[in-house]
Amino acid sequence: MSLNENKELTISGTLSFDDFKKYNYHVKKKAELYYFILITLIFLLLLNLFSPDLSLGYTVFLALLVAVIVELIRWAIRYLRIKKEFTSDRMIKNEIIYTISPDGIQQQRNRTNVHIDWKDILFIKEHKELFRIHLSKNKAIVLPKGFFPSEEDLHTFKEIISQNIN
Incomplete structure (x- = not known):
């Protein structure tokens, strides 16, 4: 946002x-x-x-x-x-706040804060309606494109990813 x-x-x-x-x-x-x-x-x-x-x-x-x-x-x-x-899964129904920066991804849900370094991300896959940010083969952050309020924010996210993920 x-x-x-x-x-x-x-x-x-x-x-x-x-x-x-x-x-x-x-x-x-x-x-x-x-x-x-x-x-x-x-x-x-x-x-x-x-x-x-x-x-x-x-x-x-x-x-x-x-x-x-x-x-x-x-x-x-x-x-x-x-x-x-x-x-x-009660946790999945809570609002999640993501802060994406060159340092990594900060995930905040209720009172829980998790920082994920870019080096800890295995791969990122883009689909028509969402992004899958894989931390392991079977564990991923699901980031729906509906979370992005504008195309500009979506473009910025893709820029940050391209600069930090090989």
Whole structure:
């Protein structure tokens, strides 16, 4: 929200369930594609072994149909897990204030202050609706673009990142 000469940016917001779902989608989308391909190949093999008299087109159709059904079930289970995780985490529903500067990222929530040096960040991934700032392979700060009040603040954030992350 505020910006000074030292290229320090302060933004704030509360993570919504929709933001949390989008984050989880982006983290898992590559694995989901691999699972779908793997399930399809397994069912192709099983159908070919147990019903060799089926035509190739029908076998592929059945394998894809089963894979889609399995994936829909997996998505439903994943949605329930994400919803349970979000609703059970009281801290995630509190407003977070981020101060981004050349020194790092300061994260403030209630009475908790955390400073993250740029060297402690593994990588940053930008998506259409959010940024994932990974501190490890499985731990990330979710920074929705809606936290940025203006395009200028978003541009400043990207500038600070480009100057501090290789």
